[in-house]
Amino acid sequence: MKRAFAPLLARRLAALLVLAFLSWNANAFDLADLQEQLRAAPVVRGHFVQQKFLRSLPQPLTSRGDFTLATGKGLLWLLRTPIAQDLRIDAAGISRRDETGKWQALPQRSGASRENQLFLSVLAGDTAGLRENFDLTLTGESTAWQLVLTPRSALLRQIFDSIRIDGAALVDRIELRETQGDRSVLQMTDAVAAQTLTAEEQRAFAD
Template structure:
């Protein structure tokens, strides 16, 4: 499975909203627990050592507290994914189909969905966290502690202001993924179709 999908739940950090005063991990955890739903667009650039140009894909996402993440790829091909605490599912002609689980993917789903719910204890157990900047211009660096995560990532860098702007995944084999979020908003509730997608 693509290492990007093994930590796609990192998008849970999109739950960040404006922080008005000193930035610390407790306030970060509190902020993560607040937004119920976030909609937005994404551009993903996968940088592979063997290719001179990155592989670029675009689409939309829906992040919903207590539900999970809908990751709707539009180009270069159309494919819908759903990431929940049960794992990763892909939509086909027969509906949502669970993808085979792997230990690294299962572990990261657990970690980052915990972040979505504002539970930073799991994240702090498995990553060294380093924060810098201020509410409207901050950076969070995650360095793996566990051997399982160290096999996949060297580091994860997250930047943002009122909401997350980018997530950069630096992999141990030298490849990297840069995910840029655009037009993110927490003002819209789940649509009927989105509720149905999470309920299936």
């Protein structure tokens, strides 16, 4: 009887382990889940604090301001300190709003368009777009996750060691580590999701 009981117990334990694994696998938070979660918010607005840590300086360069990220349109990046400057970043490039309220396209250096698109993809958590240039490693769950981007191409490896994105319902923090030892940290604070743009934001993206 004892001999028959042991194999039966082993089979039951094995079945429980299989069920536990299948249950964990079904509930695992993956890249598709992350992209769906972030795309559920077509508009995100809030405040930001950006710090640039340079090896040559004892203190980081810090800027603060407000942002609006709109799916399919781009990013409004409104600097408040140390200088006041309104920027718009989209697939076409970077524009700056002048004293008259008009948007003026800024000159782009070679490869800038690709960098702009990368920046938008990082902020929006566009995992499909990011996968074209990076190996992605996602850990955590929907309420607290971390995405690490490791560059694939030789060109990007000359610029970045890695990019780390932390978030929950939305992106909270982005850290870019550069190959020469400098790094940038972007904190998104008081970010809220919305379904529509304000009238002012609509005009800013339309001009």
